[in-house]
Amino acid sequence: MKLTWLKCTTVPLAVLLAGAASSATVLAQSQSSSSSQGSSPAPAADPSIAQRKENQQDRIANGVASGQLTAGETANLEKKEAGINAETRADRAANGGKLTASEKAQINRQQNHVSNQIYRDKHNANTAHYGKNEVGQRRENQQDRIAQGIKSGQLTAGETARLEHQQKGINQQVAADRAANGGKLTAGEKAQINHEQNQASRNIYRKKHNDKTQPNAKP
Secondary structure, X not given: OHHHHHHHXXXXXXXXXXXXXXXXXXXXXXXXXXXXXXXXOOOOOOOXXXXXXXXXXXXXXXXXXXXXXXXXXXXXXXXXXXXXXXXXXXHHHHOOOOOOHHHHHHXXXXXXXXXXXXXXXXXXXXXOOOOOOHHHHHHHHHHHHXXXXXXXXXXXXXXXXXXXXXXXXXXXXXXHHHHHOOOOOOHHHHHHHHHHHHHHHHHHHHHHOOOOOOOOOOO
């Protein structure tokens, strides 16, 4: 009788223990669910000064590669970017490597102005027309190399501005020569343009392989 009584009482005890474990599990799941529903994701941080600069350079590089930005437009945009970069460096140097809240706000306003100009320049009627001829293909190749240098960070804003200013001068010379010869170029003019593009090509190479790069430049 004693053994039978013990055997009978162990069954309800096991059931009680299993029920308690199940209740604890449900309670933990409920608390976890409530905690998950009560918490909201942390807001994304505002883009940093460096991220904003990189974004502007990517947009300019895309415009150069697509032909939406002419050499003159790119030179003008990059001259402004170089100015903002110089101002940022000066501000940091004066404040132990940091920027004050007002300096950040000022830089952001300047980048907003440049951003609007990038959009306008990329969507206006001015586009780069290269043509199928040798001179046009050489111009397009130079622009592709410059765009790649901007995208990779090998070219700084100042370097890009100078390179595109050089390309702008060659383009103006080509346009003037064509206008004076019924839309064509003489053999001598083609040779002169090719000589100038050779100089520009070496300039692009040197600037892409010197020690000046954008922050976070890609190898």
